[in-house]
Amino acid sequence: MSAGILVDALLTGAVAAATPLLVAGLGELAAERAGVLNIGIEGLMLAGCFAAFAVTAATGNPWLGLGAAVLAAMALGGVFAVVSLTCRADQIVAGMAVNLLAVGGTGAAWRILQDRGLTDLPAGSGFTRGWTGIPALGELPVVGPLLFDQYGMTAFALVLAGVLALVRRRTRLGLVLHGVGQDPHALAASGVRVLGVRWGAVLFAAACAGLAGAYLSTMRTHAFVPLMTGGTGFVVLALVMFGRWSVGGLVVGCLLFGLAESAQQGLQSLPGARVVPHQLFQALPYLVALIALALAGRSAPGPAALGRPWPER
């Protein structure tokens, strides 16, 4: 077995694992830039994951599933926004409530789905790998596994990252988002509707989280299992912070985390690996995230108004 293939596999795995993190992370990045910290992102992903699966299973059309994921996550994101923005409850706490709602809601809805026998996607209805439809592209060195031997969401994530970077640097929208998270008073004085912008950012983040969830169920696995997001949303939060609230930093963080995941898979089947409890391998990505955050330290503070309600009183 040539090392090249193994490296390719490592990279493919890394990118596949990084994709949902990046999609959800870009949304959360926008929300945090606007000053909203949503730790319910895990719940929103779960909702999207389920909705995409359910609708695809029922209709056989994964595009409808994607749409459903976005809508479901935005609906739940709307609950978060009402509670934390309009009613000005603490954002962290509102996020916890969203997680509870998502876990309960998808659990109950999954039972209904099963009673109808919709536990598998109809044959061939999920999205397929190699989104270009040209298998040859996947054979290309480096870019093949990184970009083409993946699902469409990976390409979408990269485009979205590019668009977001552009928005941040070159549009007034980017400035408004930045300002709303940095100094909402200043923006409000200029007539910007701070709450409106935050609502928009939260809904955008929710839509992204929904797509990330849809990726897990209708692209990456073609399956749904309760709680299948398994903490990915929390990792997303860590990565946004690790990336210092910049698109580039987030992309790097997602790839690093994806590599840790992918390497963990490879490491497990090494001959000597059995000496170590396998739980340690599974904890590895989380430990890596913690250590990376700890090493990154507090050099750059986040948006000044992150987590604060508006208006303050």
Place this chain on the structure above:
Amino acid sequence: MIAARTVWPALIPFAAAVAALGLILAGLTLVGYAPGEVLATAWRGLAGSPLRLGIWAQEATPLLLTGLAAGLAFRCGVLNVGTEGQYLMGAVTALAVLLALPPSVLSPWLAALAGAGAGALWCALAYGLDRWRGVPLVLSAILLNVVAARVLGALVEGPLHDPTTAAPQSALVPEAARLGALLPGTALTLAAPLAVALAVASWLVQRQTALGFEFTVIGLNPVAGDLAGIPVESRRRLAALGSGALAGLAGAFQVAGVTWFLSGDAQSYGYAGIAVALLGRLHPLGMIPAALFFAGLDISGRQWERRLGIPHDLGDVAKGAAVALVLAAGFFRGRR
């Protein structure tokens, strides 16, 4: 005016709980269940006999303890969402102590101490990462929750494994080392009255002691607290350690009095405790009805399932809805 200020806030969580239940009942009625039967089933399961009441109290106990844990930290402005992991670390440490020490009546209490210590240490880890490495406590605590579950899994399959079985579970705590049941047929132990006593104590500390007053001040305005001469960091540290200890204690009591062993994917009541704290509006006494409400939903859910075939995930939905409603009603406003 005064009356309006003090009475309404206390009623809101009850209203939220009722509304959440109403929501679920309405949904069930829509799909064809008789609401009367649903309620009656729940009531018999909860309060149909002294035994049932005992079970209800038993299941509310860990929720009350983790609720107190979360509440203590939140009130002081320390957003400890790591109670999940702290509970597990407390449980597994208590188990290790119970298995290692020669069994005696003292064992459960030593285990409780050890569990509380372990919970506090696990929280200290998150607190330290925040304080000295700038990792927000919320993030470090959540990531450490995952790590704690894995550590427990490794311990239960490793050093604590029951050698007589191939299953991934720990050995059983010897009978002599367990916390005895107060009511035969239940696992209602001294942990329950102790949890209530801790709630009352928390309330007294919060209301009647300088320390509690300082926690409240710091939670509401740390800058003013600092300039008033309150050692903010040391108080926060204390709140974090106390919070972790309470969560760990919850885990320890559960092992010493209810399960007597742990499996690889043991249940934690940490996140549920946060919800309890919120539903109780961070008021230690308010958390008693809140814990009973949550435990009641769990028990009723299982009764509904067994007798009426209703999926009991609905209970989780009701919990989330109740908490969201309480939040939306304006309690627990954001930090400044």
Place this chain on the structure above:
Amino acid sequence: MNGPVPPPRIAVAGVSKSYAGIPALDGVDFQVPAGVVHGILGENGAGKSTLMKILYGLVRPESGYVRVDGVDLPGGSPAAAARAGIGMVHQHFALVDDLTVVDNCILGAGRGLGLVDRAAWAARIRQFAGRLQWTIDPQARIADLGVGQRQRVEIVKALLAGGGQTRVLILDEPTAVLTPQEVDELIPALEALAAGGTTVLFISHKLHEVERLCPTVTILRRGRVVYDGPRPERDAMTRLMVGEVPPVLGLHATASPGESRLEVRNLEGGGLHDLSFTVRAGEVVAVAGVDGNGQEPLIRAILRDARAVTTPGLAPEDRLGGIRRLGLIPDDRQHEALVLPLSLRDNLVLKEHRRFPFATSWGWLRLGRWRAHAVDLLTRYGVRGGGPDTPAQDLSGGNQQKVVIARELHRNPGLIIAVNPTRGLDLAASADVLRALAAARDAGAAVLLIHHDLEELLAVADRVLVLFGGRIREAPSRERSAIAGLMLGSPTP
């Protein structure tokens, strides 16, 4: 009042607005022709800012209308106001610190959410600044600019929002943060704007500025127009604003100072250079200076017990004991002194909550004592608007400040540190605060007063130190112009 043709540049009629049932504006009418600088005067809380926010569309009036050049302005739309050629500079800076000047202008004056052309905006910024004889670096970060520069950015931003033909420029207390010299530079620019046809609405509490700039004024009291017309004499103006002649200040010490209570020796760091001074019992030592010249690090050093700072008269205890024994009136009462959601009772005991008679030695609180104490202080210090159970956040700013003062001064502390203690207060309330400080001094306290308002500072100070660029110098005389000179860095005469 004005001629029927042409219509007034700005016409306000019957404008009312109330907050929580309390009227902030009550049937306000006034008109201003094109091309003048018009003063809007009134005490704190008179409703000036509210009125201006209504003109700019940030607040929607409950009744009444605003017309610009005879055309109705839709209420509650800043975009419409900007289209109508209204620009506004707020009482507090509305600039995002970590962005550049261009970006702030795009944010504040631009519209839409699309792509931005920074080069074009930078050119316009230079052009507008040039017209006022200013130079502004569009690429500078706001955080790196001084307050004077920031105020210019604000004005240019407001002009840009009007799209080049600003018809009305609203300036809400633009000079509050400026040095006298910066004010001197601002005034001709405003006159130039008016000469170009722009109507400037100028708000200031400093009557000498109004006298230099505004031929006409509108005076508000408790949300009503009490005067509208040519600028009256100063005494008449103050009477109209306050309803009575303002209290005369002149509160210098009569006795000579006693032992040393606060000693600062060769304090360095945080932008401070070799700072030394002493405050003795029975004197008010005032530190004058424009904000940002080292006040913050100085305060921090004193509160954090830097080694260079000793407090001989105070306890040899730890810092905590020290702080508790210190009377501290911090700059920002809402964030640094009060716990807003807590009751007045709790706020008044905070700091002493561990001490006899408010707690036992075991830390058990004696809440009955708390209440009696609160009732006593609220009456003694004349706090209005709430009882012991009222949350601090329900009080007005002035009453909140009284609560802070009551808490800090009732114990007769040996050392008092007050930072801008009259910020946001009206003349009467300010005088109360200064009198309280003077009374504490007369009772033997050492007072360090760090204050931005030179007039008030001179009224009560026994000695004046001037902080400039992190260095401190004793003012040789109490003469206003000499001190103002030192504040701007002129060498000691």
Place this chain on the structure above:
Amino acid sequence: TAGSINDGGWSQLAKEGLDKLKAGGVKTTVIQKVGADAAATELRDLAADGWSLIIAHGYEFLNPATEVAKTLKGTRIAVSGADVERPGIVTIDFDVSQASYQLGVIAGRLTKSGKLGFIGGGAFPSVKACYRGFLAGAKSVRADATVAEAYTSWDQVTQNKAQAEAFIAQGIDQIYPDVDAAAKGIYEAVAERNTAKPDALVWTYGCVGDANANPAAGKWTLASAVIRLDNAFAHVAKSASDGTWKPGVVRENLASGTCVAVLNPTLVGGVLTPAIQAEVEAAGKQLVAGTITIP
């Protein structure tokens, strides 16, 4: 059950097993998603409701069941999936390692690379027994075969898919998953790979449940090591009703007809040549006879 009865795995199988009893005229009920913390309560509740036999489906119920059994009259408790003798209760031990050995024989015969993979949901003895059985079976027909092992999770589909992909990249062409419902991820990986490269197929298997017709990779699932829970449940139900109930461990294995290898009928005669079939059968006989033992 500990999990949801529609988890597509362990708990769902129990429900199906129970439904077969029900079809035979037995009255049944199910309570699902019970954690160890509430297990004792539920067991007592079921007993109080008058059920004559409670099957606590999962090793985690062993301790609570033992405890509850001390005080019960007239209700019998069987803990399925546990392997320890406890007073007052029946435990049903499932030994899938022999069936796994039979799958190993198939894998050893059909592998091209000689590299096999085993993915377990957890790394505990009963799972490792399947690994050892699979390994021994493979070695019995191809001495140079290697079996890589990895342990993932019982419910994280994504993680299992990634693990299977990592195996495939290493050249492994036979993957035996023992990860319960999360095997969906592994089948997905196999299906994706085989669709992309039909000329170098990767084969897979089922464990515990019959995965031979799984929608994702049924075409490439050679056989399943199945636990016939209905069979096992029928055994205890019979002993509970006919007076032969005796606390102790009931060992269900190949010989008892409960833990058996089931070949994928659609592949029999194709990839699964008569020769292989014969070999599998022969191995089965020897395992039952005890002439082959799993190390």
